[in-house]
Structures are given as structure tokens and as C-alpha cells.
Amino acid sequence: MTEAIELLPPRVHAxxxxxxxxxxxxxxxxSLAVCAALGADELGELDDxxxxxxxxxxxxxxxxxxxxxxxxxxxxxxxxxxxxxSDGRRQIIGFAMPGxxxxxxxxxxxxxxxxxxxxxxxxxxxxxxxDSLVTxxxxxxxxxxxxxxxxxxxxxxxxxxxxxRSAEERVAAFLVAMRERxxxxxxxxxxxxxxxxxxxxxxxxxLTIETVSRTLTKLARDGIILIVPEAxxxxxxKRLASIARA
Amino acid sequence: MTEAIELLPPRVHAxxxxxxxxxxxxxxxxSLAVCAALGADELGELDDxxxxxxxxxxxxxxxxxxxxxxxxxxxxxxxxxxxxxSDGRRQIIGFAMPGxxxxxxxxxxxxxxxxxxxxxxxxxxxxxxxDSLVTxxxxxxxxxxxxxxxxxxxxxxxxxxxxxRSAEERVAAFLVAMRERxxxxxxxxxxxxxxxxxxxxxxxxxLTIETVSRTLTKLARDGIILIVPEAxxxxxxKRLASIARA
DNA sequence: GCCTGTCCTTGCGCTGAATCAATTCGGGTG
DNA sequence: CACCCGAATTGATTCAGCGCAAGGACAGGC
Numbered sequence: 001m002t003e004a005i006e007l008l009p010p011r012v013h014a015x016x017x018x019x020x021x022x023x024x025x026x027x028x029x030x031s032l033a034v035c036a037a038l039g040a041d042e043l044g045e046l047d048d049x050x051x052x053x054x055x056x057x058x059x060x061x062x063x064x065x066x067x068x069x070x071x072x073x074x075x076x077x078x079x080x081x082x083x084x085x086s087d088g089r090r091q092i093i094g095f096a097m098p099g100x101x102x103x104x105x106x107x108x109x110x111x112x113x114x115x116x117x118x119x120x121x122x123x124x125x126x127x128x129x130x131d132s133l134v135t136x137x138x139x140x141x142x143x144x145x146x147x148x149x150x151x152x153x154x155x156x157x158x159x160x161x162x163x164x165r166s167a168e169e170r171v172a173a174f175l176v177a178m179r180e181r182x183x184x185x186x187x188x189x190x191x192x193x194x195x196x197x198x199x200x201x202x203x204x205x206x207l208t209i210e211t212v213s214r215t216l217t218k219l220a221r222d223g224i225i226l227i228v229p230e231a232x233x234x235x236x237x238k239r240l241a242s243i244a245r246a
Numbered sequence: 247m248t249e250a251i252e253l254l255p256p257r258v259h260a261x262x263x264x265x266x267x268x269x270x271x272x273x274x275x276x277s278l279a280v281c282a283a284l285g286a287d288e289l290g291e292l293d294d295x296x297x298x299x300x301x302x303x304x305x306x307x308x309x310x311x312x313x314x315x316x317x318x319x320x321x322x323x324x325x326x327x328x329x330x331x332s333d334g335r336r337q338i339i340g341f342a343m344p345g346x347x348x349x350x351x352x353x354x355x356x357x358x359x360x361x362x363x364x365x366x367x368x369x370x371x372x373x374x375x376x377d378s379l380v381t382x383x384x385x386x387x388x389x390x391x392x393x394x395x396x397x398x399x400x401x402x403x404x405x406x407x408x409x410x411r412s413a414e415e416r417v418a419a420f421l422v423a424m425r426e427r428x429x430x431x432x433x434x435x436x437x438x439x440x441x442x443x444x445x446x447x448x449x450x451x452x453l454t455i456e457t458v459s460r461t462l463t464k465l466a467r468d469g470i471i472l473i474v475p476e477a478x479x480x481x482x483x484k485r486l487a488s489i490a491r492a
Numbered sequence: 493g494c495c496t497g498t499c500c501t502t503g504c505g506c507t508g509a510a511t512c513a514a515t516t517c518g519g520g521t522g
Numbered sequence: 523c524a525c526c527c528g529a530a531t532t533g534a535t536t537c538a539g540c541g542c543a544a545g546g547a548c549a550g551g552c
Binding site for chain 1 (some may be wrong): 312329331332335336337343350351352353357358380381384387388390391392394395396397398399401402403405406408409410411422449451490492
């Protein structure tokens with residue numbers, strides 16, 4: 001809700017948080033992330049250093065190898081994070097959605113690139129300011145650590161998906177995972193929004209665009225999903241889940 | 247050096263650390279991990295809660311899904327961490343070597359299983375004690391967070407390796423990575439120790455045992471490596487690196 | 493309305509790695 | 523030493539997914 005920011009009187013925090021609130025409405029940071037775990041004081045400090053910004057579709061705003069000068073959180077839209085090989089092969093290491101943090105590694109350089117899949121709204125924090133806030137507030141650091149280890153768990157599951165599972169299993173697991181992520185953000189739905197292109201799914205799943213397309217077609221032919229523009233609709237939840245689960 | 251522990255007079259810390267040292271000789275924790283970042287006080291506290299233990303080859307000491315009651319660090323030997331699919335397919339998500347920590351996620355349940363590749367010596371910490379130490383010492387937490395984000399970076403690189411690179415590239419990258427890890431522990435060498443079996447390499451790289459074997463044979467035939475029991479010797483460093491690098 | 497560009501789907505032949513099947517190697521053990 | 527057993531290698535064959543190419547759907551510009 002980028003509009004909400006504009007409507008608020010200036011002396012209220014930019015993100016719309018009221019004193020005592022423990023949820024950052026503008027940054028939409030979910031409980032797993034950071035804000036929800038913070039008291040009003042810490043949230044205030046986060047507000048003090050936040051810069052609201054956004055990126056149009058396809059804009060790259062984090063470049064692998066460059067000095068890590070910002071930490072971001074996504075408030076609207078979807079971001080793809082990826083690594084490029086020198087010959088152009090690409091591996092998407094994750095999609096960041098509203099509530100997710102980027103660039104938490106606290107390393108000097110970014111280990112990946114990031115660009116906007118659609119139009120994206122971001123909270124940007126200066127890394128030095130963010131860093132000293134983290135140092136000053138152990139509780140904050142602890143949440144950050146939990147977020148990072150959760151990311152690690154996801155990454156390990158993704159390794160297993162890519163390393164040991166078939167194309168059909170990968171695509172089904174991706175659909176189920178996307179469905180769950182949207183459910184947390186917008187509530188449950190049989191329609192799974194897929195704002196990214198086929199090539200993004202392919203580069204995320206270690207497949208080619210053709211294989212993703214063929215696999216989706218097969219799932220549709222089997223009556224498990226219905227393919228619609230920018231999304232798929234789940235027709236047979238159980239069968240989809242049974243293909244997706246380990 | 248498990249022997250070192252035995253030889254020390256009892257009132258000196260079990261790990262052999264002297265007051266003022268900032269490196270835990272028994273736990274052999276590298277700078278990237280935890281100990282090296284801690285002052286003598288924190289190291290003392292770590293000593294107070296450490297239990298030295300070991301695991302014979304093939305023993306499973308962390309079971310995926312079980313309550314996470316311990317945190318470990320490896321002091322001797324190699325540990326494989328893996329996830330199993332219900333049908334028996336296995337993905338090794340990493341090898342832990344001297345100085346590495348296991349079970350840092352601070353989650354309630356382990357997300358992977360771990361067993362000893364060869365004979366392994368471990369420092370075990372009770373998770374609750376470890377947890378409260380972490381909570382009490384922000385500096386410690388910070389190191390832990392750095393360690394976790396480093397693990398995340400490794401995991402993302404592994405995703406790229408498995409998702410987008412050929413069998414030969416995977417094997418070469420694995421050899422180079424193992425070489426660098428041993429170099430940190432024991433110093434540089436042209437001989438790369440490979441205590442794990444072919445099937446472990448295969449399950450780590452998302453390949454089959456036959457493909458790993460054939461690929462090693464090809465590298466040997468090309469004069470890049472020499473295969474010896476439990477290890478390979480690097481003959482042509484440059485060509486190996488050029489296959490391995492992204 | 494038509495043209496153009498981009499994305500997606502589909503068909504088809506190809507290929508890298510998987511799978512199946514012998515050997516071979518090497519380290520115990522009696 | 524001969525035997526055994528698990529690990530590793532090697533060979534033959536298959537196949538899941540790739541790569542290329544053609545065609546279709548859709549959006550934007552004029």
C-alpha cells in the first residue's frame with residue numbers, strides 16, 4: 001500500500017505505524033522477518049533510517065560483486081535474485097516477495113544480482129546505519145539471524161529439489177511453494193499468481209523454458225491445474241501436493 | 247588433535263586454550279566461525295558448556311526431524327549433512343570439516359541428518375545452554391550470524407552448481423573447493439583428501455556414482471589429476487581451475 | 493486495423509547423464 | 523594364500539530433458 005504513505009500526516013512515521021504497534025504496515029514485514037519481533041522503540045529507529053523507493057519491471061537494483069551499501073525489504077511486487085555464470089547461464093536463487101529482506105549477509109559485496117519482476121516497492125536502509133542499529137539492538141540481530149537461518153533451510157531444500165527431483169516434481173513443488181507464499185501475504189486462493197516469466201521459473205528450477213512449459217501443459221492435461229495468463233488455477237489440490245511432496 | 251586434550255593438566259580448559267588466547271585449539275574453530283571472534287571471557291564460557299564426544303564412521307548423530315537438542319562443532323574428521331526423500335533419494339547438502347558448526351539454525355527441529363564419514367571428534371553443546379549464551383553475548387550472536395550468512399552464500403553457490411553446470415564442471419568445482427578447505431585446515435597441498443565415498447560426492451553434486459567415476463577418470467586421462475586411494479593429486483592446477491570456475 | 497516484438501507452446505531430433513550390467517580393485521579374514 | 527565383500531570402474535543401452543525451429547497468442551505502437 002504505497003498510497004497509504006502519501007496520505008499520512010507528516011509527523012506520523014512514514015510507514016503508518018502508530019506508537020505501540022508492533023507491525024510495520026508500510027514495510028509489511030512478516031513475523032518471520034524482523035519488524036514483528038521488535039518493540040515500538042526499535043520500530044521507530046527502523047523508520048528513522050528507511051528510504052521508500054521503487055523499481056520498474058526489469059530494473060536491476062543489486063549488482064553481484066558490487067559494494068553492499070544498502071539493505072532492502074520488499075513491500076510490493078516480486079524481485080528475482082540470481083547469480084550469473086561468465087557464459088551467461090543464470091541461476092535464480094530465490095524470489096523475494098512483500099515482507100522479504102534482501103542483502104542481509106552483512107558482507108562487503110553482494111553475492112547475487114536482483115531485479116524487479118514487475119513493479120516493485122522497496123524500503124531501502126543504508127547498510128552502515130542498519131548495521132549499527134543491529135549492533136545496538138541484540139534482539140533485532142537475533143531476529144535477523146532467525147531470518148537468515150530460515151533462508152538457509154529454504155536454500156537446502158532447493159538444493160534437494162534441483163539435485164534430486166524430476167522436472168514434474170520441481171514444477172509442482174514450485175507451484176505449491178508459491179501458493180503458500182501468496183497465502184501468507186494475501187490469504188489462501190486456488191489461483192496462484194505467477195508474475196515471473198517461464199524463463200525465470202526455468203532458471204530457478206534448473207530446467208529450460210521448454211521443459212517448464214511442457215510440464216505445465218502436462219499438469220493441465222492431467223486436470224491438475226488450469227493455465228491462465230500470469231497465473232495457474234489449482235484444480236486437483238491433492239494430486240498436485242502428492243507430486244510436490246518429497 | 248584429540249590427543250592434545252588428554253595431555254593437558256585438568257585445570258587448564260579442556261580445549262587447551264590459555265587465558266588471553268583467542269583461538270580454541272581443541273575445537274579448532276576457524277576465524278570464520280565463532281571462537282576466533284571471541285575474547286577470553288566468552289571462550290571460557292564456551293568451554294564451560296562443551297562436551298567432547300566422537301562418532302565412528304557411518305554413525306548418524308543428527309536425525310532429520312528430531313528435536314534439536316544439541317549444537318555441534320567438528321574437531322576431527324568429516325561429517326556429511328543430508329536430506330532424504332521418502333523414496334530414498336538423498337541430497338547431501340554439505341560436508342562439515344574441522345572448525346565447522348552444525349545445527350546453528352536455532353530451530354526446534356533439525357532440518358537434515360548428519361553422520362560421520364570417517365571417525366569424527368565433536369564438541370557438543372546443549373542447545374539451551376548454547377542458546378542462552380548466545381542471547382547473553384551479542385558479539386557471539388553476531389559471529390554466529392556471520393557464519394550462518396556465509397553458509398547461505400555457499401548454499402546459493404551450490405544451487406548454481408547443481409542447477410546450471412555440467413558434470414565435469416561440478417566435479418572440478420568440488421575438487422577445488424575441497425582443496426581450499428583442506429588448505430585452511432592443514433595448509434596447501436597438491437593432494438586433495440577425499441575421505442567420502444563416490445556415492446557421497448554424487449549425492450552432493452546431484453549426479454550418479456557412475457558419472458562421478460567417469461568424470462574423474464576423464465580428468466585423469468586428460469592429465470589434470472591423478473587418482474589415488476582416498477584422494478586425488480592435482481597435476482594441472484590451471485586447467486582444473488578453468489573447468490571449475492564459473 | 494495491421495505491424496512488430498515478446499513470450500509461450502509444441503514438435504522433433506539429439507545428447508548428457510542415468511540406468512543396467514559386468515568386471516576389476518583392494519582391504520580384510522580365516 | 524585364497525576367499526570374500528563392498529567400492530569403484532568400465533561398457534552398453536536407454537531416456538529425461540535439452541536445443542532448435544516453427545507457429546501461435548497477446549500487447550503496444552502507429
